[in-house]
Amino acid sequence: xxxxxxxxxxxxxxxxxxxxxxxxxxxxxxxxxxxxxxxxxxxxxxxxxxxxxxxxxxxxxxxxxxxxxxxxxxxxxxxxxxxxxxxxxxxxxxxxxxxxxxxxxxxxxxxxxxxxxxxxxxxxxxxxxxxxxxxxxxxxxxxxxxxxxxxxxxxxxxxxxxxxxxxxxxxxxxxxxxxxxxxxxxxxxxxxxxxxxxxxxxxxxxxxxxxxxxxxxxxxxxxxxx
Amino acid sequence: xxxxxxxxxxxxxxxxxxxxxxxxxxxxxxxxxxxxxxxxxxxxxxxxxxxxxxxxxxxxxxxxxxxxxxxxxxxxxxxxxxxxxxxxxxxxxxxxxxxxxxxxxxxxxxxxxxxxxxxxxxxxxxxxxxxxxxxxxxxxxxxxxxxxxxxxxxxxxxxxxxxxxxxxxxxxxxxxxxxxxxxxxxxxxxxxxxxxxxxxxxxxxxxxxxxxxxxxxxx
Numbered sequence: 001x002x003x004x005x006x007x008x009x010x011x012x013x014x015x016x017x018x019x020x021x022x023x024x025x026x027x028x029x030x031x032x033x034x035x036x037x038x039x040x041x042x043x044x045x046x047x048x049x050x051x052x053x054x055x056x057x058x059x060x061x062x063x064x065x066x067x068x069x070x071x072x073x074x075x076x077x078x079x080x081x082x083x084x085x086x087x088x089x090x091x092x093x094x095x096x097x098x099x100x101x102x103x104x105x106x107x108x109x110x111x112x113x114x115x116x117x118x119x120x121x122x123x124x125x126x127x128x129x130x131x132x133x134x135x136x137x138x139x140x141x142x143x144x145x146x147x148x149x150x151x152x153x154x155x156x157x158x159x160x161x162x163x164x165x166x167x168x169x170x171x172x173x174x175x176x177x178x179x180x181x182x183x184x185x186x187x188x189x190x191x192x193x194x195x196x197x198x199x200x201x202x203x204x205x206x207x208x209x210x211x212x213x214x215x216x217x218x219x220x221x222x223x224x225x226x
Numbered sequence: 227x228x229x230x231x232x233x234x235x236x237x238x239x240x241x242x243x244x245x246x247x248x249x250x251x252x253x254x255x256x257x258x259x260x261x262x263x264x265x266x267x268x269x270x271x272x273x274x275x276x277x278x279x280x281x282x283x284x285x286x287x288x289x290x291x292x293x294x295x296x297x298x299x300x301x302x303x304x305x306x307x308x309x310x311x312x313x314x315x316x317x318x319x320x321x322x323x324x325x326x327x328x329x330x331x332x333x334x335x336x337x338x339x340x341x342x343x344x345x346x347x348x349x350x351x352x353x354x355x356x357x358x359x360x361x362x363x364x365x366x367x368x369x370x371x372x373x374x375x376x377x378x379x380x381x382x383x384x385x386x387x388x389x390x391x392x393x394x395x396x397x398x399x400x401x402x403x404x405x406x407x408x409x410x411x412x413x414x415x416x417x418x419x420x421x422x423x424x425x426x427x428x429x430x431x432x433x434x435x436x437x438x439x440x441x442x443x444x445x
Contacts, residue, residue, distance in 0.1 A: 165292035190303035204290035
């Protein structure tokens with residue numbers, strides 16, 4: 001097996017910059033999808049709790065349908081499906097949209113669990129102090145719910161980071177995509193995928209540890225991500 | 227719109243077969259994960275600190291990787307080192323999902339065991355049961371009840387994640403859909419149909435999980 005590490009050592013200066021450049025795109029996909037997921041998730045959570053029946057039903061069904069189907073299928077619908085009608089979505093955008101719209105359904109449930117975990121007495125106390133519903137929401141509910149929601153959001157980011165690897169199948173030039181190109185040139189699939197694994201772990205393990213730590217310190221076992 | 231119905235008749239039988247393959251892949255991966263989770267959990271709570279830390283790191287590493295990386299390491303990477311280890315895409319998928327599920331379920335089992343009241347453990351000791359008897363007859367059955375909802379959630383996630391196996395061409399629903407869409411040039415209706423099939427398979431399962439969650443939350 002001496003040859004294996006020898007080759008890896010020799011090729012490392014060439015592989016690493018290419019893979020790290022791909023990882024930059026990976027992080028980009030993750031960050032943009034995260035923003036879409038958080039915004040969409042908050043809107044969906046508020047919508048699902050709405051007293052307007054059509055709104056709450058529509059939001060519930062969006063969440064159920066998205067959570068009931070694979071992210072890969074959703075990506076393919078956006079990337080290959082829309083192309084059938086002449087709408088060519090670039091790979092990066094398709095990945096961000098797909099993972100963002102998918103994540104919104106999961107994030108919505110985190111928001112809802114966090115917001116509904118606050119006892120109603122808090123809201124009533126706000127009302128009796130003469131606060132408006134918006135003030136109650138921003139000054140009383142959100143700060144308390146935030147503590148509950150932080151650990152599941154952290155777990156969600158780890159999951160999202162790993163899911164960005166799917167972007168390679170819609171030709172977003174992220175790390176898995178770059179790895180495949182390098183392998184087509186060199187046939188060194190084991191070395192290259194091991195490098196890729198190490199790069200992912202450099203981010204996902206610290207994030208995972210942070211999630212565990214938050215979970216222990218904010219003791220919010222109620223809002224664990226499904 | 228009329229045209230789609232003729233296609234639907236043509237696609238449905240093929241997709242139905244592929245859906246069964248997805249179910250089989252899910253079930254086999256689940257079995258591997260459920261069994262593998264037991265020794266991993268045992269090693270994770272072992273008295274030997276070296277073994278405990280080794281297992282904890284192993285869990286973090288396997289859990290921190292995208293399953294796609296595991297699939298590629300097994301399917302493309304291993305044969306370049308040892309040509310004997312050229313497994314079928316289906317086998318690689320079962321191993322990769324089984325391994326990742328194993329570490330996930332090990333943590334679920336551990337949480338379940340941790341949730342059992344300490345008094346129960348003291349009680350079986352007082353009754354003169356050996357630690358093993360106590361685990362099998364007292365602790366494990368109670369832990370199992372607590373673990374049921376997270377195990378169910380894992381199963382729902384797994385069912386959808388098996389679609390990723392299509393990337394290494396393991397025979398399942400998503401791969402069939404890809405083949406059909408490249409031969410018919412109609413990806414949209416096919417992928418919508420496939421999404422519907424996944425939904426029909428996963429929704430009842432997640433309803434059952436929610437029911438179980440509701441029950442355990444009350445108890």
